[in-house]
Amino acid sequence: xxxxxxxxxxxxxxxxxxxxxxxxxxxxxxxxxxxxxxxxxxxxxxxxxxxxxxxxxxxxxxxxxxxxxxxxxxxxxxxxxxxxxxxxxxxxxxxxxxxxxxxxxxxxxxxxxxxxxxxxxxxxxxxxxxxxxxxxxxxxxxxxxxxxxxxxxxxxxxxxxxxxxxxxxxxxxxxxxxxxxxxxxxxxxxxxxxxxxxxxxxxxxxxxxxxxxxxxxxxxxxxxxxxxxxxxxxxxxxxxxxxxxxxxxxxxxxxxxxxxxxxxxxxxxxxxxxxxxxxxxxxxxxxxxxxxxxxxxxxxxxxxxxxxxxxxxxxxxxxxxxxxxxxxxxxxxx
Amino acid sequence: xxxxxxxxxxxxxxxxxxxxxxxxxxxxxxxxxxxxxxxxxxxxxxxxxxxxxxxxxxxxxxxxxxxxxxxxxxxxxxxxxxxxxxxxxxxxxxxxxxxxxxxxxxxxxxxxxxxxxxxxxxxxxxxxxxxxxxxxxxxxxxxxxxxxxxxxxxxxxxxxxxxxxxxxxxxxxxxxxxxxxxxxxxxxxxxxxxxxxxxxxxxxxxxxxxxxxxxxxxxxxxxxxxxxxxxxxxxxxxxxxxxxxxxxxxxxxxxxxxxxxxxxxxxxxxxxxxxxxxxxxxxxxxxxxxxxxxxxxxxxxxxxxxxxxxxxxxxxxxxxxxxxxxxxxxxxxxxxxxxxxxxxxxxxxxxxxxxxxxxxxxxxxxxxxxxxxxxxxxxxxxxxxxxxxxxxxxxxxxxxxxxxxxxxxxxxxxxxxxxxxxxxxxxxxxxxxx
Numbered sequence: 001x002x003x004x005x006x007x008x009x010x011x012x013x014x015x016x017x018x019x020x021x022x023x024x025x026x027x028x029x030x031x032x033x034x035x036x037x038x039x040x041x042x043x044x045x046x047x048x049x050x051x052x053x054x055x056x057x058x059x060x061x062x063x064x065x066x067x068x069x070x071x072x073x074x075x076x077x078x079x080x081x082x083x084x085x086x087x088x089x090x091x092x093x094x095x096x097x098x099x100x101x102x103x104x105x106x107x108x109x110x111x112x113x114x115x116x117x118x119x120x121x122x123x124x125x126x127x128x129x130x131x132x133x134x135x136x137x138x139x140x141x142x143x144x145x146x147x148x149x150x151x152x153x154x155x156x157x158x159x160x161x162x163x164x165x166x167x168x169x170x171x172x173x174x175x176x177x178x179x180x181x182x183x184x185x186x187x188x189x190x191x192x193x194x195x196x197x198x199x200x201x202x203x204x205x206x207x208x209x210x211x212x213x214x215x216x217x218x219x220x221x222x223x224x225x226x227x228x229x230x231x232x233x234x235x236x237x238x239x240x241x242x243x244x245x246x247x248x249x250x251x252x253x254x255x256x257x258x259x260x261x262x263x264x265x266x267x268x269x270x271x272x273x274x275x276x277x278x279x280x281x282x283x284x285x286x287x288x289x290x291x292x293x294x295x296x297x298x299x300x301x302x303x304x305x306x307x308x309x310x311x312x313x314x315x316x317x318x319x320x321x322x323x324x325x326x327x328x329x330x331x332x333x334x
Numbered sequence: 335x336x337x338x339x340x341x342x343x344x345x346x347x348x349x350x351x352x353x354x355x356x357x358x359x360x361x362x363x364x365x366x367x368x369x370x371x372x373x374x375x376x377x378x379x380x381x382x383x384x385x386x387x388x389x390x391x392x393x394x395x396x397x398x399x400x401x402x403x404x405x406x407x408x409x410x411x412x413x414x415x416x417x418x419x420x421x422x423x424x425x426x427x428x429x430x431x432x433x434x435x436x437x438x439x440x441x442x443x444x445x446x447x448x449x450x451x452x453x454x455x456x457x458x459x460x461x462x463x464x465x466x467x468x469x470x471x472x473x474x475x476x477x478x479x480x481x482x483x484x485x486x487x488x489x490x491x492x493x494x495x496x497x498x499x500x501x502x503x504x505x506x507x508x509x510x511x512x513x514x515x516x517x518x519x520x521x522x523x524x525x526x527x528x529x530x531x532x533x534x535x536x537x538x539x540x541x542x543x544x545x546x547x548x549x550x551x552x553x554x555x556x557x558x559x560x561x562x563x564x565x566x567x568x569x570x571x572x573x574x575x576x577x578x579x580x581x582x583x584x585x586x587x588x589x590x591x592x593x594x595x596x597x598x599x600x601x602x603x604x605x606x607x608x609x610x611x612x613x614x615x616x617x618x619x620x621x622x623x624x625x626x627x628x629x630x631x632x633x634x635x636x637x638x639x640x641x642x643x644x645x646x647x648x649x650x651x652x653x654x655x656x657x658x659x660x661x662x663x664x665x666x667x668x669x670x671x672x673x674x675x676x677x678x679x680x681x682x683x684x685x686x687x688x689x690x691x692x693x694x695x696x697x698x699x700x701x702x703x704x705x706x707x708x709x710x711x712x713x714x715x716x717x718x719x720x721x722x723x724x725x726x727x728x729x730x731x732x733x734x735x736x737x738x739x740x741x742x743x744x745x746x747x748x749x750x751x752x753x754x755x756x757x758x759x760x761x762x763x764x765x766x767x768x
Contacts, residue, residue, distance in 0.1 A: 042523040044392075099754060110520045111390050116688070116757055118392070118682060122750025125678075129743035179589065246677070250534060253527045284602070309542045316531035319514055327520050 006291035008160040013288070014279050020237060023175030027230030029255040029267040030182065030250060031223035035230030037199035037262035038219040039100065041113040044249065046227060048124035049246035052091060053228030054235045056085030058139045065141070073143040075079060075167065075236055085228045092224035093217065096119055104216070113115025121246075128242040138242045139166060160291075167236040174233060179268055186264065192220060199262065214240040247312065251278070254315035258322050269330065275313050282308045282312035340697065347704045354712065357636045362715070364594035370707030371601040372663045376680070377699040378608055379655030384685075385694035385767065386616070387648040388628040389472045390522060393513070393529030395680035396536040397653045400509055401502030401660025402670050403540060406490055406547045408498035409557050409665070413489030416480040416545075420473030422489045424545065427470035434462035471721075477545040495665035496559040499604075499658055506657020507650045509536070515648040519642045524621070533677065540672040547670055554669040562596050565589040585646040597666055604662070605700070608655065611648055612696045624648060625694075656684075678746065683710060692763025701764055712746065717741040 018229035035043045041050075060080035070076045084147045098118060103113050146169045149161030161325060188190040191214075198205040206212060231245065238244075255274045259266020306313060322329060355363035376394065383389040438459055445451045460635055480484045509532065517528035539651050540547060547553050558564060568574045568589040578588045615621050627634040637640050683706065691702020721741040728734045756763065 042527065044526075092361060099758075102758060111388065111526075112757070114390060114526055115521050115685070116754065117756065118685070120571065120754035122678075122682060122746055123752065124750075126743055126745075126747030128748060129746065130740045133739065149701070191486075215497075250531050254531075257524070257527070305467075308544065309538055310569050312534045313536060316535055317532060319528065323516055323520060323524060327524070 002291040005160045006288050008156075008158055008162050009288045010206055012162045013159065013283055014276070016162075016164055016168055018170040018272070018276045018279045019039045019163075021279070023171040024230050024234045024237065025248075025255050025275055026268045026271035027178055027226045027233070029259075029271045030179075030264055031085040031226045031230070033256045033259070033262055033264055034219050034223050034226075036256070038215060039104070039113075039196060041110045041117065042119045042261075042320065043223075044114060045095075045121040045124055045245075046223075046252065047086065047245040047249040048121050048128065049092060049227045050231030050234070050248070051242045052124050052231075053084050053088035053224070053230035054245075055128050055239055056087045056240065057081055057228065057238060058132060058137055058235070060084060061139045069256065070180075071142060072167070072172070075140050075142045077139055077232055077236055077256045078170070081229065081232055084232065088228040089221050089224040090187055091124075092220045092227075096216065096220050118155045125242070125246070132242060134227060134241070134243060135234075139240060140236045142166060146165045162268055165237070167233070171233045171237060174229060179230060182222065182226075182264065202247050205240035217328055236327045248318075250312050251275075251315040252259065254319040254322075258318055258329055260331040263331040264330065265327055266331035277318055278311050281305045281309055281314045339728045340701075343701055343764060344704075347701065347708065349409055350705075350708050350712075354374050354708070356717065359588055361594065366597060366708055367603060368594060368666060369663075369711060370704045371598065371605060372659050372666075373684060373687060373707040374700045374703030375601070375605055375608060375659035375662070376656050376684045377691065377703040378605075378612060378696060379652045379659065380684050380688045381652075381693060381696060381699040382612065383649055384688060385654035385699070386621070386624045386628065386646060388522075388653075389518075389645060389649055390526045390678070391529040391652075392526045392681055393531075393533035393678045394656055394684050396509065396529070396533030396661035396693070397506035397656035397674045399533075399536050399540055399586060399672070400505045401499075401657040401662070402664035402675075403547060404502035404505050404657070404661050405495050405498040405556060405664040406553055406670050408491050408493050408501050410490030410492070410553060411555075412430075412492045413485045413487060416477050416485050417488050418475040419480050422475035423469060424488065424642070427473065428471060431462075431466045432460070433467065438462075446690050472583065472667070474545050482544075484550075486551070486650050487545050492557075493558055494560045495661075498535045498665060499559075499661045502661025502664075503654040503658040506660070507654040510650045511646070512652030514646045515541050518649060528675075532728070537672060537675045540675065541669075547672070550672055552669060556665065556668045556670070556760070558668065559665045561600075562593060562697050567594055568592060603661060604658070609696050609700070612690060616696070630682070661703035682753075683749065688763075689753060690756050690763055692765040692767060694756045694766050694767030695763070698767075700767035704765075706749075710749070713745050713748070717744060744756070 017264075028046065031049075032043055034044050035041070035046070057080045061075075061077045064070070064076050064079055069079065071079050077155030082254055092102045094222050099116060100113065103116060143166050145163060146166045147162060147164035151162040152162045157317070186196055194205065194210045195215050195218060198210055198212060205215075205295075208245060227250070234245075234248070252271075255270035256267045257270070258273055259268070283304065286298065286301065289303055351363050351367055356535075357547065376398065379397070380391075382396060383391055403413050438455055441458070441762025442451070442455060443557075444453070477488055480486060505656065513528055513532050517525045540549070542549055544551065570587050574592070575585055575587065578585050615626075623634070623639055624644060626637070627639055627644055631641050644667050684703075687702035687706045688699050689702070690706055691700065718741050721738050728737075
């Protein structure tokens, strides 16, 4: 029995990565849920919007690096982020103007708009590939570790190291800031209230003089900014490949639906549920167990419920459970 | 006039294939034709789901992959040692899993609702999962340890791969039944999201479960379906060689073209049968009911139609057709390569075909399949050629390579733009529904 070491390993393999990954998912899922509640469709292009924004952040990062501008211990990408956000917002507003607005005016069926969004996904994916290619891009710089495993071991004398990457800490901090800002915006400001009113009841909102086009524009701005931040954080943490963002769609949708599509709080909670379930199910528990039970009890199994390749199966499983038993989600979306 | 218009459009597409044959090579043209015919069958499957019933599934690639798996299981060489090492035990494990899930559903229905039921069932499922893994894991290790360089899988039945075609349809239908049971009857985008997930899981299974179909190590040398001979055998067969010599043809080229023509005929027959069946179905009371449900679910339900059951039925039929095409494709290619099952290629490309051709119209799906199928594959040889001409003035360097690389990415962008333009300006497609 070595509780401290077991706890450290648990923190190191589950809690820290789970918090970081959950934060990144939350920022993406928030965008999906906002678009769903205001524009009333599931946006399949959201993953590739993230990839698109990140691609530009990477380009600006390289530009800054070539000029010798860095952010000291922080990744240079944080400096490039505002520029990337602006371009992402310009892109989503342009797609709204060119593509989605037509269907909104027509009051097309949501499923048609979903198909349209897959078309947008294609276009964005193609653009990302043309801009930055399909190979892996590492654009993280600055201090790699916030908490160095060797330092931790030296300080505590434990056998197990605990490492916190700078990018993980930044992910959690950024998600916290974004969430607070977003919830303040939705609850306290006039614009935020008009957004919620429009999401709640379109006709009533129109009657009370809310300008729908303005609400839609603001939704796209918020969702685009969040998508760019989420994509950049994910790329910083896991190194960037344009194609992987498509596979983030599944966990993000699962997160949004678990929390209740249309509920921002639900999207955040759902994201952490999905992130931690993924890690708990695909983690090899052997190391943690080895501190808790005598070694000869363990045998030679890895104690891994599913291999990491089946991550998608976890979010899918959660999605199915929710669809079967509580289709409106935890916080009762639409 | 409209009649001539459709005939003209088909003639135009035929010209594309003829020009490819004359300007490039007939082998290439027929190759594209065969893949396009398979795409047509998939497009008919998607059209059944979307055009007839308005169901949007993003999991087409899953059905295609299951069809491919069927070919491996039915027709690949048996691996007796591998099967003996753990085959029966793997089957036992899978049977146990099915039984455990069945029991769980039964208990869920019988037990009184409440926290007790939820917790009890969750605990039961976790325990069942670990028992399942305890049965499965040793068997999988044993199978994969058997001659990993050449086999390492449970092997197939060694039957003719023609038999695998209906099996592929059945497997895709079974998967569709499970997913349809869960996701149909909820919001319509939930089906899209759920099918996206199930397709990704199916492809992941194919990629990672080496015991099943050797995973990314690929399974090659699958036998040909029944009447199709191997090119090498043809080149030695005097019955084939004599007429070829009489026509002054090169026996090697002639044999490859002959084989491809044979495939084209077989696919054409399947396609014709499917279209005939679909047209009959669409013009029957069943077809009218299905369209009535699509156009107004509430009023159809009020007329006593079982909307949920009909959706499930159509979802299963459509998936089965796609699975059939998937099996046909793998049996033509003679190999199963899991990494090639990309959603862009097999889900969204087929969607573009259906929407461009005209959703709800079988002939539209075929026209879209042939046209987009040709376009998608022709860009592969046309794109670099055009790019090479355009960039011929540039000095060799990173810019030139980058531009030439973008040519292959243009394809996705073009597909997206085509989809958006058609949805916006001609939502009914090239051949609209009557």
